[in-house]
Amino acid sequence: MTDILFLAEILVAVLLVIGAVFTLVGSYGLVKLDQPMKRLHAPTKASTLGVGSLLLASIVHAFAFGEGSLHELLVMAFLFVTAPISGNFIAKVHLHLQRGGKELPPPPSEERWATYSEH
Template identity: 45%
Template structure:
């Protein structure tokens, strides 16, 4: 009974995040805003369903599902990295460096400038 409640909570939690993420994908106007909604839905929504499924197979069915554990780990690692790369690509394609606020560091925005060499970094004043 307790395992059923825990499984249900994770599956409903995942479903709610999936619904909110898909709603945000449709309703948000800007590409940067639309990027945020499905990333959270993927990470938390699918993660909740996978955790609920792992609990089901562990307690109810009696065996551990390593496939779902690997899928969860892969998802939690790759979804934020993918969103970060997509955001950088959007900035590079749609914004000039002068449109962005000052970074407050001697280097500036990493998508527009190469990192300084060690000698240049030591010479630059600390921000």
């Protein structure tokens, strides 16, 4: 029995590290990328996988060490359904504005208004 619990602890630790790395990459991409279409992919792809991995670690821990709950599974399903759809809607608005000949609103005059640069 302790071998199974040890394997569950290792699986939870691996899922937490994977989730943290994906979330960090998504957050860094959101801050560092400069164009809206580039910036769109960081939170919708990498952060979704990161949060999904963290929730999966929570599910494994709950079922291995205590009473299992399906709340995390419902949150994960909602996340995987809504994040790509909202990203798709944002991309469609951007494309419709470009194809319609309308300009996107200009960024504020400050050069570093939404991205991190080291100058």
